[in-house]
Amino acid sequence: MPAAALELLHVTRRFPPRDRHAQPFTAIERLNFQVAQGEFVALVGPSGCGKSTVLNLVAGLDRPTEGQVFVSGEEVAGANAHVGFMLQKDLLLPWRSIRRNVEFGLENRALSADERRARVARELTRCRLTDYADRYPHQLSGGQRQRAALARTLAIDPRVVLLDEPFSALDAQTKLLLQKSFAETIAASGVTTLLITHDLTEAVAMADRILVMSERPGRIVEELIIDLPHRDNPIARQALPRAREFIAHLFHALHLDDRIDA
Ligand SMILES: Nc1ncnc2c1ncn2[C@@H]1O[C@H](COP(=O)(O)OP(=O)(O)O)[C@@H](O)[C@H]1O
Ligand SMILES: [Mg+2]
Known part of the structure; x- marks a missing residue:
């Protein structure tokens, strides 16, 4: 087993x-x-x-x-x-766009720039945030911010x-x-x-x-x-x-x- x-x-x-x-x-x-x-x-x-x-x-x-x-x-x-960990508070970085927030967890991983972009795009699509990718956290609703936090969590391909x-x-x-x-x-x-x-x-x-x-x-x-x-x-x-x-x-x-x- x-x-x-x-x-x-x-x-x-x-x-x-x-x-x-x-x-x-x-x-x-x-x-x-x-x-x-x-x-x-x-x-x-x-x-x-x-x-x-x-x-x-x-x-x-x-x-x-x-x-x-x-x-x-x-x-x-x-x-x-x-392990991906997500809390009640979204902990998005206010000075980064949503796209750059989703990318955050991938930055110190051994991934090519193309692979990193592809992962971010995949999660933005899956969490229905493609239209908000270039906005900043304060421009999103509470629910959208939590979706962005989930996208960031899933982008690392957690087990x-x-x-x-x-x-x-x-x-x-x-x-x-x-x-x-x-x-x-x-x-x-x-x-x-x-x-x-x-x-x-x-x-x-x-x-x-x-x-x-x-x-x-x-x-x-x-x-x-x-x-x-x-x-x-x-x-x-x-x-x-x-x-x-x-x-x-x-x-x-x-x-x-x-x-x-x-
Ligand atoms: N680092 C810590 N030092 C001392 N006590 C702690 C610490 N972390 C949690 N506790 C205590 O352990 C118990 C369980 O906490 P926690 O796991 O946060 O409970 P829950 O999430 O179910 O509400 C609580 O009584 C809390 O005060
Ligand atoms: Mg608790």
């Missing part, structure tokens, strides 16, 4: 105590999961359960205290050039894309349109994707599989296979009666239905 695109094996991450009287602090504990090549997995769980910690470990920006992280069968040791709440700063309508646009782009590129979200509808609308994490220290407490059609159309998928059932189930699994505080 080929190696999983992504594997976490007994991963624990402890942070040092804040002062000498405090205990070390366990963010995630013996976390195990795999993501298959081309699969889209969503990670959901209460705030502070360690979701962003998981992404930092996969990106190689942080090291596990115990356990191992593998991307395409290779253990992650240090910042990983095969795994990590999305940390990429839609959470957007208004509801932009969010829906962008979810659809991301789903189309990701399906077209075939890239393995790990999405963090606290939007349960979004998780069901976009993912092939959902992993539910517990309160800190975070562990996987449930796995849901989302065997629904419309993988490339979250708007259509979330309207399905079975999607509503998955969402209600997740609501219950996260104990959101018996909480009265916010």
Whole structure:
């Protein structure tokens, strides 16, 4: 069997105590999961359960205290050039055009100028930004800027894309349109994707599989296979009666239905 695109094996991450009287602090504990090549997995769980910690470990920006992280069968040791990472904030460089922003991640790679231009053009087309290529980030809407950030992320041909709440700063309508646009782009590129979200509808609308994490220290407490059609159309998928059932189930699994505080 080929190696999983992504594997976490007994991963624990402890942070040092804040002062000498405090205990070390366990963010995630013996976390195990795999993501298959081309699969889209969503990670959901209460705030502070360690979701962003998981992404930092996969990106190689942080090291596990115990356990191992593998991307395409290779253990992650240090910042990983095969992993694309996209955050809620787009982090586009304001002094560069959209085209030059998309090109950014390719600049220190061994690519010919032609190959670099071809990759940038491919992603601008795929993210429907060709008409905006020569504009600057401040001339784009929030949704267009997130598409540009995705184009930049995909331009490096990552083996795994990590999305940390990429839609959470957007208004509801932009969010829906962008979810659809991301789903189309990701399906077209075939890239393995790990999405963090606290939007349960979004998780069901976009993912092939959902992993539910517990309160800190975070562990996987449930796995849901989302065997629904419309993988490339979250708007259509979330309207399905079975999607509503998955969402209600997740609501219950996260104990959101018996909480009265916010
Ligand atoms: N570098 C760090 N040093 C100390 N504590 C951290 C650090 N990074 C994260 N934490 C703590 O670990 C826990 C998990 O954080 P995080 O992964 O950001 O959670 P989530 O993304 O699920 O909301 C939080 O309580 C957070 O305060
Ligand atoms: Mg987080």
